[in-house]
Structures are given as C-alpha cells and as structure tokens.
Amino acid sequence: MSEAINVRRAKREDTTGIAALVRKATRARVRADEAEVMEWLFSKGLWVATQGESLVGVAACQTENLVAITDVFYVSPARLRASAGSRLLETIEGEVNTLMCEANVVLVPAGTSKAIRTFLERQGYEPKEFEELHRIWREVLSDFVTAESGLMVKRLRDRMVMVPI
Numbered sequence: 001m002s003e004a005i006n007v008r009r010a011k012r013e014d015t016t017g018i019a020a021l022v023r024k025a026t027r028a029r030v031r032a033d034e035a036e037v038m039e040w041l042f043s044k045g046l047w048v049a050t051q052g053e054s055l056v057g058v059a060a061c062q063t064e065n066l067v068a069i070t071d072v073f074y075v076s077p078a079r080l081r082a083s084a085g086s087r088l089l090e091t092i093e094g095e096v097n098t099l100m101c102e103a104n105v106v107l108v109p110a111g112t113s114k115a116i117r118t119f120l121e122r123q124g125y126e127p128k129e130f131e132e133l134h135r136i137w138r139e140v141l142s143d144f145v146t147a148e149s150g151l152m153v154k155r156l157r158d159r160m161v162m163v164p165i
Contacts, residue, residue: 003052005084007091010046017055025076047091049084057084061092067140068096068104081119089123102157110148125152
C-alpha cells in the first residue's frame, strides 16, 4: 500500500524540488528554475503535494476580481495525477472559495496532453474559449491568457457576485 498524499503550502526550501518536479513532469519542455519558483512562491498561492518525503505535485493560483487563475499545475509521476492532482485542485478550490471566487480557471499551455485535459474534465472543469466567458472574466484573464493558452473553467458559484461583499 502506498503512502497517503498530503497537500501543504510550499516553503522556500521546496524551490529546488519544485523546479525538478516541473522539469520531470514536462520532460524538460518547461524549464522552471529556482528563481522562477521563488517568484511563484512570493506572488501566488503555491501548494505542493507530497507522498512521504517525495514531492509529487505542485499547483499555484492567484485571484483577481473574484476569479482564480491556476497557471501552475504539475504532477509526477503521472500515475499519481488522480490522487495528488485532485487533492491539489480541491485545496485551491477551498482556498479561493473563502475569497468568494466565482470560478477557477486553469490555464493549459498548448501541447497539454489529452490525459491532463480529461483529468481536469473529470474534476468538473470545462474547456472554454476566451470569447465564451463573461465580459468581467475576460477582462481579468486578459493579463494572463496568451494565444497559446487553453482554458479549463470550473464555476464555484451558481451566480455571479454583482455587489460588493
């Protein structure tokens, strides 16, 4: 029986391991170095998934105008995607729910595998085109989305927040 997956906030000491995990998960297509990971640590909510002493996943998001943007999401080995990946997303969704976010938008880079997209769909995320989103969400996302970004969206609230909270 394998050890349980635990999710916690990332710490400064995790930067080397996170950079290595990203390289491993992307087969070196993404070369996040320790400086970039440190920037994630200080500018976003950054969580890691561990199994025993091993770092097996990382995710980061930031919120803007009641929209959460998850732009870092890596799990390795892939066989732990269902367990570690779902725990990371649950943690992010719980955190941003306390901030009254209406949705979590996962930015998926071009070339993201069908397996990862299918995994996200099973977690309740729907592929969306930028133009399909509400005007306010598009305004928020315009600073984050590139021409190569795909969007997977999960609504966290049935109704949009139209008055200050």
